[in-house]
Amino acid sequence: ELSRLGASFGKPLAVAAETASTNDDARSAAAAGAPHGAAFLADAQTQGRGRGGRSWHSPPGENLYLSVVLRPSLPASRVAPIALVMGLAVASVIERRLAPLPSRGASADGSVVEVRLKWPNDVLAGGRKLAGILVEAQLRGESVSSVIVGVGLNVHASSFPPDLSARATSLAMLGIDDVPRELLAAELLQAIGDAAARFEAGELAPFAEDLARMDWLRGRRVEVAGVVGVAAGIDPEGHLLVRGADGILRAVAAGEVSVISS
Ligand code: BTN
Structure with a gap:
């Protein structure tokens, strides 16, 4: 095939x-x-x-x-x-x-x-x-x-x-x-x-x-689609995971990521 x-x-x-x-x-x-x-x-x-x-x-x-x-x-x-x-x-x-x-x-x-x-x-x-x-x-x-x-x-x-x-x-x-x-x-x-x-x-x-190996954002502080936190990988749906200061992991489906600091 x-x-x-x-x-x-x-x-x-x-x-x-x-x-x-x-x-x-x-x-x-x-x-x-x-x-x-x-x-x-x-x-x-x-x-x-x-x-x-x-x-x-x-x-x-x-x-x-x-x-x-x-x-x-x-x-x-x-x-x-x-x-x-x-x-x-x-x-x-x-x-x-x-x-x-x-x-x-x-x-x-x-x-x-x-x-x-x-x-x-x-x-x-x-x-x-x-x-x-x-x-x-x-x-x-x-x-x-x-x-x-x-x-x-x-x-x-x-x-x-x-x-x-x-x-x-x-x-x-x-x-x-x-x-x-x-x-x-x-x-x-x-x-x-x-x-x-x-x-x-x-x-x-x-x-x-x-995806895990190539992920440049992982561990960086980011802002995306109104979510602020530390990038924590990509989930099986392809969403970006972001851990907020409250400790909660949020999955972001789409958006432009700004890196706040690395
Ligand atoms: C981006 O990073 O914003 C995406 C850029 C994509 C550019 C390519 S060049 C070939 C193709 N034709 C276009 O008009 N855009 C894509």
């Missing part, structure tokens, strides 16, 4: 020099019947979108902008954690790229940069954002018509606009500038296809270990 999915995943593949947003391209294609695995890449986006209505810095020549159509056979009520799983898929590709050589991915003090997932799906390297993921589901009543997974990965960028520079990083800035975007796109497609198949088969259970 997995290999059957793997064989067609990433097909058809549309590559554009410039587009408004690859997520919009994927969404229109899905509405017109594009299959599971249909993929959209662009060198630049003029209206790249991030979560929470923010824009996504999308200049040409530097970074990777990829969107994929998924057609999971899951009820609408169970699809939300796929956003988390896609974060893990992207993080695992980056982790493999950073791992092989100790001199790579090293920060100024020589320590190896760790790849982590900031709930729900920011991929951080050395505490800075290396990739962002925008998951948009189209529901038809109780069922899922399609899920668009959009990945923005900073690859060759050597600097960022002032508002991002303290928070963002790229593979090049981490010392990896010899991996072509095409190869990264192929690795991401493979990881996204595999993760989608595993999620359909076992929901979050197959990812429990990776």
Whole structure:
């Protein structure tokens, strides 16, 4: 089953020099019947979108902008954690790229940069954002018509606009500038296809270990959706657990997390 999915995943593949947003391209294609695995890449986006209505810095020549159509056979009520799983898929590709050589991915003090997932799906390297993921589901009543997974990965960028520079990083800035975007796109497609198949088969259970290992927020003081406390892991539904000063553990389903202090 997995290999059957793997064989067609990433097909058809549309590559554009410039587009408004690859997520919009994927969404229109899905509405017109594009299959599971249909993929959209662009060198630049003029209206790249991030979560929470923010824009996504999308200049040409530097970074990777990829969107994929998924057609999971899951009820609408169970699809939300796929956003988390896609974060893990992207993080695992980056982790493999950073791992092989100790001199790579090293920060100024020589320590190896760790790849982590900031709930729900920011991929951080050395505490800075290396990739962002925008998951948009189209529901038809109780069922899922399609899920668009959009990945923005900073690859060759050597600097960022002032508002991002303290928070963002790229593979090049981490010392990896010899991996072509095409190869990264192929690795991401493979990881996204595999993760989608595993999620359909076992929901979050197959990812429990990776979720715990990759969880960047754990132990940090956070504020999310009006809840303040210490992040205490991710529950089997994919909700962020936060322990308040009153000792009570609350599960947060969605929201932007601010770290109060680490
Ligand atoms: C975020 O961290 O806020 C999510 C950023 C997602 C950016 C990617 S780039 C490819 C795809 N097309 C878009 O317009 N957004 C996603």
